[in-house]
Amino acid sequence: MKLETLLARITDNCSINDPYGASHLPIYQTATFDLKKQTGDVIYDYSRTDNPTRNALEDIFAKAENASGCTCTNTGLSAIALLFETTLKAGDSLLVEMDCYGGTYRLLKVWADKMGINVFSCDFLDHEQVEEYISSKNIRLVVCESPTNPGLKIIDIKAISKICKSYGCLLAIDNSLATFASQRPLDLGADFSVFSTTKSISGHGAAVTGAVAAKDPEWFEKLRYYCNAQGRAQSPFESFLITLGLPTLTYRLKVQEQNALRLAQYLFQREDVLKVSFPGLESHAQHALAKRQMKIFPGVITVDMIDNEKTNKFICNTKLFGEKASFGTVDSRIEQPSKISHHSYSDKDLKKIGISRNTLRISVGLENIDDLIDDISSALK
Numbered sequence: 001m002k003l004e005t006l007l008a009r010i011t012d013n014c015s016i017n018d019p020y021g022a023s024h025l026p027i028y029q030t031a032t033f034d035l036k037k038q039t040g041d042v043i044y045d046y047s048r049t050d051n052p053t054r055n056a057l058e059d060i061f062a063k064a065e066n067a068s069g070c071t072c073t074n075t076g077l078s079a080i081a082l083l084f085e086t087t088l089k090a091g092d093s094l095l096v097e098m099d100c101y102g103g104t105y106r107l108l109k110v111w112a113d114k115m116g117i118n119v120f121s122c123d124f125l126d127h128e129q130v131e132e133y134i135s136s137k138n139i140r141l142v143v144c145e146s147p148t149n150p151g152l153k154i155i156d157i158k159a160i161s162k163i164c165k166s167y168g169c170l171l172a173i174d175n176s177l178a179t180f181a182s183q184r185p186l187d188l189g190a191d192f193s194v195f196s197t198t199k200s201i202s203g204h205g206a207a208v209t210g211a212v213a214a215k216d217p218e219w220f221e222k223l224r225y226y227c228n229a230q231g232r233a234q235s236p237f238e239s240f241l242i243t244l245g246l247p248t249l250t251y252r253l254k255v256q257e258q259n260a261l262r263l264a265q266y267l268f269q270r271e272d273v274l275k276v277s278f279p280g281l282e283s284h285a286q287h288a289l290a291k292r293q294m295k296i297f298p299g300v301i302t303v304d305m306i307d308n309e310k311t312n313k314f315i316c317n318t319k320l321f322g323e324k325a326s327f328g329t330v331d332s333r334i335e336q337p338s339k340i341s342h343h344s345y346s347d348k349d350l351k352k353i354g355i356s357r358n359t360l361r362i363s364v365g366l367e368n369i370d371d372l373i374d375d376i377s378s379a380l381k
């Protein structure tokens with residue numbers, strides 16, 4: 001079954017067994033279930049452990065990611081923390097791509113040291129360096145985003161997974177930006193796909209939630225176990241909210257891709273824009289790989305403005321770009337990574353990944369592209 005059909009018919013394609021044939025997924029907003037009143041094959045007792053609404057969403061995500069199972073968590077960052085806590089123990093080493101989401105960076109800074117986990121980072125475009133780290137540092141888990149946020153580098157997941165396999169270490173891809181509608185990391189050789197469903201998957205920005213999908217059933221069982229043990233489970237109401245955006249996911253992404261391409265082309269020819277990064281542009285260094293690896297280019301563009309004045313004008317004078325965190329939503333938005341999403345980076349590390357105060361991340365929504373371009377054109381006058 002194709003993804004669009006899976007997502008348009010959630011209740012037909014998941015574990016839910018509603019006696020009334022509800023057309024949309026029912027919300028089982030309850031903490032507990034009465035063991036004496038249950039007659040079905042699956043017995044529920046406590047919603048932290050299992051809940052029919054959340055389990056239905058997990059089924060859909062597992063199918064969408066071609067995983068043996070998926071665990072939905074109370075935030076995207078919580079999914080990343082669950083992955084780390086499930087796969088790593090004191091003394092283990094982890095390798096992370098140096099351009100990673102600020103929350104992942106902060107988590108590794110505060111948590112890894114406390115847990116006795118060694119963290120290394122490098123540029124994953126340099127495969128020799130990745131192999132050098134994996135072989136010499138006895139790496140247990142490799143983690144990266146593709147595209148990276150906010151640099152929008154495209155990491156060759158197949159090539160990195162080959163290196164990981166040859167040294168017996170695990171690979172997890174943060175699929176928040178691309179989503180399973182564009183790329184399926186497990187099919188490219190990764191062991192885990194972890195993603196924030198706060199972004200494009202929900203699309204409407206109504207909930208902060210996440211998920212982690214595992215290729216191997218044993219790892220899935222461990223994730224489930226730790227999710228319950230640590231109380232990271234997603235609430236049934238949030239699972240329901242996420243399902244509202246699913247049937248339109250691929251269609252939203254395709255329009256956002258078209259809008260982003262037009263906007264990137266427009267920004268590219270402006271003299272007050274120093275650099276435009278969008279994997280859909282031929283000028284992007286990994287454009288060929290991006291086309292091979294992703295079905296849809298996510299609607300996110302990163303630009304470097306020529307000076308502070310133009311940066312301020314872009315942020316303050318535009319009317320259709322709210323200054324907001326997050327991306328992938330139906331409304332366009334803009335943020336300065338150094339101020340919001342990557343605020344916890346040290347100045348030295350921001351410089352290393354090429355982020356300055358004039359770097360802006362633009363998330364392109366579903367507005368008419370002519371309005372978006374007019375808005376920027378007036379704002380930058």
Ligand SMILES: Cc1ncc(COP(=O)(O)O)c(C=O)c1O
Nearest residue numbers: 075076077101149176196198209
């Ligand atoms: C790439 C990436 N991964 C993970 C997260 C964390 O997700 P959440 O904000 O849902 O906790 C974010 C949030 O911006 C992100 O950009």
